[in-house]
Amino acid sequence: MAVEWKTATLAPIPGEEPIHLGYFDTGAPENVQEPYTTIIAVHGFSSNGGAWENSAALFAKDVRFIAHNRRGYLGSSDHYEGEAKDAVGRYMIDLAGFIRFVAEKLNVPAKDEEGRGGIVVMGWSKGTASTMTLLSLLASPKQPPFSLPGSLDLQPYLSTLKTHLRHLILFEPPGETIGLPYTPDYAAVINSDKPFMEAFPAWLVPTVPEEKRHMLGKAVDVKNAAKDFTVWLAERTDEKECARVAEVGLKHVPKDIGVGLIWCAGSIQWCRDTGAWIAERLGDQPNTVVRNIPGGHHFFNITDAEIFVPAIESLIAELDKRVYTPGPIVPSAL
Template sequence: MALDWKTATLAPVPGEESIHLRYFDTGVPEGVSEPYTTIIAIHGFSSNAGAWANSASIFAKTGFRFIAHNRRGYEGSSEYYEGPVKDAVGRYMLDLAGFVRFAVDELDIPSKDARGRGGIVLMGWSKGTASVMTLLSLLASPQDPPISLPKGLDLSPYLSVLYTHLRHLILFEPPGETIGLPYTPDYAAVIHSSKPFLQAFPEWLIPTVPEEKRHLLGKSTDVKNALKDFPVWLAERTDEKECARVAEVGLRHVPKEFGVGLVWCETSIQWCRDTGAWIAERLGDQPNTLVKTILGGHHFYNMTDSEEFVETIAGLIKELDTRVYG
């Protein structure tokens, strides 16, 4: 499926300069008589939304609408946030909340009904889970968000759209940056390698992917400005306590109006396996949450095994629907 790229213009903080996010949209699914589900997906580090292309085409064929955008700094979108690192967590969350408002207002995404049909499922992958988890913390504590936000910002326009349209949040393969975990030995070796980071990083990740499938990884590589993305979301270890606090607030008290799904892969890197275990412990036995482990899966499973990935996510959404909406 050829992707039809467009550009969204957002003003997440009134009075500040607008930002632009490049995105693709598979459109209203054909032949769906009831309210359809829209998935809005967020990519990871050194890739772009094209990482979802194979999965998006399968989702579209099975009755979903699939939308994915390039985060700030990636191809066709505005430059990275240049303000203080401590403010970036909140700013990137507002980017996502603003994109949800754009999708509802400009792309006519239907709201969810009392049975949970329709609405939006937010799905982050790898570093893209950070803004999803931060948004969850806002929903868990809307009166006292555990993040730095612009003074005087009125959150009610964001919250009203989230309550009418957001159905579930999915965290696929979150890394340790998103929760402030100490570096695992393998990742520490990458950070302190004598090789350039953008050489050492893929050399660490790619061996987890079966050799015959590695050719599928190059389609969405987007490293032109990736190093500017590296300090954001705690990769410089400046705000790990804040990040852990954000995660704790959101994960331990998931609002009953939404479902949260965690998907992690059995043969992924330890950095993600440890994170998955940390998150699963905090989700605990909350009735509106679900943890799935993909046996034999790896960090790029959404790109290399798209049919199986789509089947897993569709099943997760169906089970969360039962838990949240009965």
């Protein structure tokens, strides 16, 4: 599927220059009677929205799929150059601003009382950081557990999230996004004698079956990736803040949205441990679902879209039951 890339212009912070985010959009579904579902997908580190192209083509015909490139990646504004502690909130506002753009400028349907329509936000790998931070804002809108510019008016963003946000999905979140200590495998990458941008793929790529590794190239975007690593939720100086953001969001999931966690059993330890940590904090909250894909790896959304997409569609359907179906729900097995 060839996709057409466009640019969204956002001006979230009064007095600051607008930012630009490149994105692709499969467009409004045709001949659909009920409000359609919109998925906004957020890519990970050293990749871009192209990581979602294979999956976008396989979702149901009543799904509109939109993926944007975060700051610093192809077609988008440069990385945030301020303090790392401030970047936590800035990147969350980028995501909230893009959701608002999709709702208001692209005119996607709001969710109705039966859970039809609306927006499902799905983060992958480091893209789960802004998704997690958005969740913490919804859990504590009056006292967000991160800094925001004093000139920012949150109300327009909160209003859009109230009318449009249906679910949040965390796919393969790494420990950096929640402030976990390094696992031995990742510590070896950090402490390697090789440059990080050589050691990092040498650690991850071998988990992908050799015959499928060529599929990763479409999404590789490393030109400015080194800045992404140091500025956003990866510096150990903000480890405690990352953990606090995650704790607030995961323990108090708002009742009017669902949160889904999904990771691959064959993934790296750094992500398997993070999945277990998040699952424990989600606990038995009735509007959350935890799923594990047998086998698989960190790039499953790229190489095995025919398995990944049904897993995500099933997860969304289960979240719909839990959020919009009255009465007690028996927790599903992991």
